[in-house]
Amino acid sequence: MFNGTVLDVAVGLIFIYLMLSVACSLLNERIQSMLDTRAKMLEAAMLRLLGAEQNSPFDGVKEHALIRAVAHPRTGMPSYIPSSTFTHALFDTLVPADGEHPLTFKRLRDAILRLPRSSRTALLLLTNSADGDLAAARANVEHWFDNAMARLSGTYKRHITVWLFALGFILAAATNADSVLLVKRLEHEGALRAAVTARADKFDAAALKAMEQKPMIDAATLDQLDLLFWDTDHMVTADNEARSPRALREPELSASWIRWLLFKLMGFVMTALAVSLGAPFWFDLLGRLVNLRATGARPPAAPVPSEAGAK
DSSP: OOOHHHHHHHHHHHHHHHHOOOOOOHHHHHHOOOOOOHHHHHHHHHHHHHHHSSSSSSHHTSSSSSHHHTTOTTTTTOOOHHHHHHHHHHHHHHHHSSSSOOOOOHHHHHHHHOHHHHHHHHHHHHHHHTTTOOOHHHHHHHHHHHHHHHHHHHHHHHHHHHHHHHHHHHHHHHHTTTTHHHHHHHHHHHHHHHHHHHHHHHHHHHHHHHHHTTSSSOOHHHHHTTTTEEEEEEEESSSGGGTTTTEEEEEOHHHHHHHHHHHHHHHHHHHHHTTTTHHHHHHHHHHHHHHHHHHSSOOOOOOOOHHHHHH
């Protein structure tokens, strides 16, 4: 079992990670929205599916009314496309509706055969496996597109993780969120530890929702706790560093200063790695530890009476 101090340190540290994660997530969402990252990745995935050669159905699908209706103005592509919408747009591009001749399996297969090789290979395989059933061909294409979107989602998550790590490191450096220093202070400063855990105990889903609506972390709270951010009033040396743990060390060509810098960078990297796990991870873990603290230590089991004593 964890003792009370270790558990309080863990709760305080996780609470800080949670606030930083929410701030990084909000900032990352705004950046990815401005860059239209998801839409661009979707466009690249569709290009791989339909082929980039001349006369491929890609341009027709991209410009189809069903796609344009939900597309972003900057890229001309939406962030997400349901598989049924994609299949309708593709089939209508291959065999345009004219009001007189309904779409049939034969007309669809003939249109696919006229496509460039890079575009028709997969589509021809999907339609041939449908055995002349148009509904089965449609289901095959939808399943094919769903698989491609599942791979795209995995790629996008890895992309977001990299961005969260980079933003987490920048935010950690900007706010002096050094994991190594935070653990030391939470362990040795009882008043600070009690104040942080008190904040964490009151943090619930409503508080998280309110925090997600803010563009940055609750700077006022952390400043009152004397926990994060740099002390910009003065710089310190190795001799008086303990008096102002948030202050910068005066640069000097010494082993002590280089060691301080390396530990500081390591602390920022540790914070960035924690932030890259995402706010939901830390919110769930915080809830578990807060509940563990509330229940207290498990009472010792009652002794089992011996057979001799029972007689």
